[in-house]
Amino acid sequence: MPAIDRYFDTLLERGGSDLHLSVGYPPMIRTKGELVAIEDRPLDHPTVARLMDEIISEDKRIYFHSHRDLDFAYGYENKARFRANYLYKTTGPGAVFRTIPSEILTAQQLGLPSAIVGLAELDSGLVLVTGPTGSGKSTTLAAMLDHINRTRDGHILTIEDPVEFVHTPKKCQITHREVGEHTPTFADAIRSAGRENADVILVGELRERETMKMALQLASFGILIFATVHTNSAPATIDRFVNAFPASQQPQIRGMLADSLAGIVAQQLLRRADGSGRIAAQEILIGTPGVASAIREAKTAMLRSLIQSGGSHGMQSIDAVLAGMVAQGVITPQDALEKAADKDSFARIPKVAAAL
Numbered sequence: 001m002p003a004i005d006r007y008f009d010t011l012l013e014r015g016g017s018d019l020h021l022s023v024g025y026p027p028m029i030r031t032k033g034e035l036v037a038i039e040d041r042p043l044d045h046p047t048v049a050r051l052m053d054e055i056i057s058e059d060k061r062i063y064f065h066s067h068r069d070l071d072f073a074y075g076y077e078n079k080a081r082f083r084a085n086y087l088y089k090t091t092g093p094g095a096v097f098r099t100i101p102s103e104i105l106t107a108q109q110l111g112l113p114s115a116i117v118g119l120a121e122l123d124s125g126l127v128l129v130t131g132p133t134g135s136g137k138s139t140t141l142a143a144m145l146d147h148i149n150r151t152r153d154g155h156i157l158t159i160e161d162p163v164e165f166v167h168t169p170k171k172c173q174i175t176h177r178e179v180g181e182h183t184p185t186f187a188d189a190i191r192s193a194g195r196e197n198a199d200v201i202l203v204g205e206l207r208e209r210e211t212m213k214m215a216l217q218l219a220s221f222g223i224l225i226f227a228t229v230h231t232n233s234a235p236a237t238i239d240r241f242v243n244a245f246p247a248s249q250q251p252q253i254r255g256m257l258a259d260s261l262a263g264i265v266a267q268q269l270l271r272r273a274d275g276s277g278r279i280a281a282q283e284i285l286i287g288t289p290g291v292a293s294a295i296r297e298a299k300t301a302m303l304r305s306l307i308q309s310g311g312s313h314g315m316q317s318i319d320a321v322l323a324g325m326v327a328q329g330v331i332t333p334q335d336a337l338e339k340a341a342d343k344d345s346f347a348r349i350p351k352v353a354a355a356l
Contacts, residue, residue, distance in 0.1 A: 002051075002054045002055050003050070003051055003054060004021075004051045004052075004054065004055060005076060007019055007021075007027050007029075007038070007051075008076050008079070008080070008082070008097070010029065010038050011029050011097075011099065012079060012080060012099070014029060014031050014038075015031060015032075015277070016029035016030055016031040016099065017029075017030050017031070017098065017099050017134070018030040018035075018096060018097065018098050018099070018134075019082075019095075019096070019097040020035065020094070020095075020096050021043060021048050021051060021052070021094055021095045021096075022043065022048070022089075022091065022094040023042075023043060023044065023045050023048050023091040023092040023093070023094065024042050024043070024044075024091050025037075025042055025043065026038070026039045026040060026041060026042050026043065027039055027043065032271065032275060032276075032277055032278065033269075033271045033278055045091075045092045045093075048092065048093055048094065048095075049092075049093055051095075052086060052093060052095050055074055056070075056072065056086075060072060064086050068087070068088040069085075069086065069087055069088070070084075070085070070086040071083070071084065071085055071086075071161060071162060072084050072162050073100070073162035073163055073164065073178075074097070078102065079102060080099055080100065080101060080102050081100040081102065081164070081165075081166070082097040082098060082099060082100060083097070083098040083100055083162060083164055084096070084097050084098075084162075085097075098134075100138070100164045100165060101139075101165075104142045104143065104146045104165055104167065105139065105142075105143055106143055106146060106147070106150075107120075107143045107144065107146070107147050109143075110139065110140065110143050110280070112140065112143060112144075112282075113282065113284060113314065113316070114314065115263075115284050115286065115313070115314025115315070115316075116140070116144065116265055116282065116284065117144075117147060118314060119144070119262055119263045119265070119286075120144040120145075120147045120148055121147075121148075121151075122224055122262050123199075123222070123224060124219060124221075124222045124223055124224050124262075125219055125224060125225070125260055125261065125262030125263075125287065126215060126216060126219040126225045126227070126257075126260045126261050126262055127144075127224070127225065127226050127227075127262050127263050127264075127265070128206075128226075128227055128228070128229055128237055128261075128263075128264045128265070129141050129144075129226065129227075129228050129264075129265045129267065130228065130229045130230065130231045130232070130233075130234075130236075130237050130264060130265070130266045130267070131230075131231075131232065131266060131267040131268060131269075132230065132232060132268075133230065134269065135267045135268055135269045135280070136267055136269050136278075136280050137228050137267055138164050138165065138228075140265065140267060140280070140282075141202060141226055141228070142164070142165040142167075144226065145158075145165075145167060145200070145202060145226070146167065148172060148200055149167055149169070149170045149171060149172045149174070150170050150171060151171065152171060152172070153171050153172065154171075154172050154173070154199035154200060155172065155173045155175065155196075155197055155198045155199050155200070156172045156173070156174050156175070156198065156199070156200045156201075156202070157175045157177065157193055157196055157198035157200070157201045157202070158174075158175070158176050158177065158201075158202040158204070159177050159179065159183070159186060159189040159190065159193065159201070159202065159203050159204060160176070160177075160178060160179065160202070160204035161178065161179035161180060161186070161204055161205070162178050162179075162180075162181075163176045163177075163178045164204075172199075172200075175196070175198070177189055179204075186203065186204070186205070186207065186208075186211045187208070187210050187211050187214065190203060190211055190214040190215065190218070191214060193218060194217075194218055194221060194223075198223060199223065199224065200223070200224045200225075200226070201218060201223055201224070201225050201226070202225075202226045202227070203215055203225065203226070203227040203228075204227075204228065205227070205228050205229070205230075206227045206228070206229055206241075208244070209244045209245050212241060212244055212245075212253075213245075213253070213256075215227055216253070216256040216257060216260050217256075219260035219262075220256065220259060220260050224262075229241070231266070232266065232268070233266050233283060233318065233341055234264040234266045234283055234284075234285035234303060234307065235285075235300050235301075235303040235304055236266075237264050237266065238257070238264075238295055238300050238303065239300055241253070241257060242254055242257070242298075250298075254295055254296050254298060255296055257295055258292040258293070258295040258296040259292070261287040261291070261292070261295065262286075262287050263284065263285060263286045263287055264283075264284070264285040265282050265283070265284055266282065266283040266284075266285075266318065267280050267281070267282050267283075268280070268281045268282075268318065268339045269281075270322075270325075270331045270335050270336070270339060271331065271332075271335055272330060272331065273329055273330060273331050273332050273335075279325070279330060279331065281318060281321045281322055281325060281331075281339065282316070282318075282321065283307065283316065283317055283318035283321065283341075284307075284314060284315050284316050285303065285306075285307055285310075285315055286310060286313045286314055286315050288306075288310065288313055290306055290310075291303065291306055291310075294306060304317070304341075308320070317341070318339065318340070318341050319340050319341050319342055319345070319346055322336040322339060322340055322346070323336070323346070323349055323352075326349070326351055326352060327351060332355070333349075333351060333352040333354075333355035333356070334355060334356070336352065337352055337356075
């Protein structure tokens with residue numbers, strides 16, 4: 001049994017989300033959003049190196065020590081999987097492990113809005129799930145794919161670095177491809193995806209303009225594409241997507257995005273007011289004709305008002321969701337204000353203003 005597994009046991013027992021190993025610090029876990037030490041004694045360089053090297057292959061060890069960075073997934077028996085990042089810093093090697101639960105929570109268990117489930121029921125289009133690192137994007141996407149897997153026949157292809165949630169085939173055939181293990185790059189995998197007869201494709205992250213453009217093309221071919229982007233709101237996601245391209249190509253990309261975008265789910269994760277854990281808040285933009293027109297005509301500033309007036313289509317703004325959670329006492333006004341899009345207006349909400 002690798003020595004690091006005892007730290008994973010502690011992480012799982014305490015319901016933590018992350019394990020941090022760093023030279024000069026004790027092992028630490030993130031639980032309920034807070035980083036806490038699980039031992040008193042700091043780890044020295046040889047101990048950290050031994051803990052890290054014990055669970056990777058010789059090829060990965062060589063890659064890490066030459067490139068100074070490594071991402072991979074580690075399966076701990078049948079208890080859980082972890083997304084690992086190995087890195088070098090001023091004090092030496094370090095690692096961060098993110099818990100990937102062995103059980104995929106359903107959309108109902110997560111309490112996802114019906115509009116998000118509706119996006120999973122589409123036959124084609126581009127669905128972007130966005131948010132900062134650690135906001136639960138992967139968990140939401142896993143629930144959406146699980147809904148498809150449970151409710152209709154088809155072929156689901158995932159392209160990830162590394163593979164996180166492993167889906168058991170129910171009604172769908174599932175193909176998991178890991179960048180670096182099964183395909184050289186995201187671009188290579190997306191390029192060949194169109195020939196693999198997939199009905200649904202998950203792209204772990206759209207990082208470069210080439211993969212963004214290919215995802216748009218696949219969505220236009222009648223395939224349902226899910227992908228993540230690191231942005232904090234739906235309007236910012238559109239800008240990030242378009243601005244990744246040279247000015248000469250942006251009108252074409254706006255047109256493709258307007259035609260293919262099914263929806264954007266911009267997610268934030270907040271601490272519950274009672275300290276019992278964390279809860280997700282989602283901003284939802286649906287690709288209506290009005291939204292498509294605003295994207296095509298480069299009127300991104302209109303998207304905020306379109307979201308606010310699009311409740312009948314399932315749209316919701318992050319500020320409205322946060323205000324509702326504050327009113328219900330689910331989250332604190334202070335935490336809500338930190339995540340609000342329009343902080344000045346949000347601060348004037350009576351219950352928020354009273355707490356400041």
